[in-house]
Amino acid sequence: MKLFHSDASPYVRKVMIVLHETGQLDDVEVLRVTTTTLQSDPDLVAAGPLARLPTLVLDDGQAIYDSRVINRYLNDRAGADLYPTDGRQWSTLVLEALADGILDSALAMVYEGRLRSEDKQSPDVVEAHWAKVARGVQEIEANWLPHLAGPLDIGVIGVGAMLGYLDLRLDARGWRDRAPGLADWFRDHATRPAMVATAPA
Template identity: 35%
Template sequence: MKLYWSPNSPYARKVVVVAKELRIDDRVKLIETSAVPTKENSELSALNPLTRIPTLQLNTGETLFDSSLICEYLDEFADGGLLPALGPARRQVFKLELFGLDIMDRAVVCRQETLRPEGYRWSGWVDAQFDRIGKILDVLDANVPALDPDLGTITVGCALEYLDFRFGDRPWRSPRPHLTAWQQQLVVREQGTKRLSRSQFSGCGGI
């Protein structure tokens, strides 16, 4: 399998962490690329008409896109591990994943806003997005997830890493001690098991 990704994309990092947690990362070849709206990427467009990353090309030639679909496929490919069987537990994992995805979605569009010429930036709109992100973080702080890896915890972990990476000027930890402790334990676990760490955000280009 070939995964078209960028180390700066929280969605792509989520897929890489899932592959590592499932211990199938040796079956996935990483191909670093970019998906910038203002630049053509003909190779990626040929595989994925949405021209977005992550994009996974299977050995059969089939192409999957959207991080959630890719992760669900990888879990199936590995005979499970990160998604419970159908029922309440599975729904809870998907709900937690949606919290993480919403943080990512809002943070990424805010990042794109910072790349606009200064005179065209809408700071009030960015502030509103971070107000919504803060409300999600408050819910997570009051209901800290388990540390056991699943698709939900991985997504939230990658979302928090992205906030640290791109928005260090908007600290989220101080009013949320429980979520802070959870994220710190998650980082320790990732480093101890050689999962993808926050330090591997490259900081150059991309989102």
């Protein structure tokens, strides 16, 4: 399998964490690319119409995307148990969606600064996305710490990758100030070998 990859992409990091946690790292060839919405990598375009990272290309040429589908595929392939089917099933999937939604807004903030010229950037749009990030982090602090303290699942992995991205790109916003319990959890979680091995440079 081939995985289109970029070190800084938090969606790629989720997939890399799953590869580590499920022992499939050696089954994947990593293809590092530079791509943006404005200038898509041509090989990534050839692999799929959205040309987004991550995209996984199977040995028979089938492309699998986006990160949530790739992780589900990798979990099934390894016979792993990152998607509980007991009472945690729906909470796990909601936590995964919450972490991804926070990431979507965090990326929108970063892209606003990178993809638009200064005169076209909207501080209101940036602040509206930050409000979603802040509410999302507060929601995890208020309601999800017991889940995070439980077994590793795809929601827990998503929160780890998401907080890593906030530290990488939005550190100055100080998410820890509004979520001390989450900060404590992340201090431990970030020492997992899969987190250490996938930390962006």
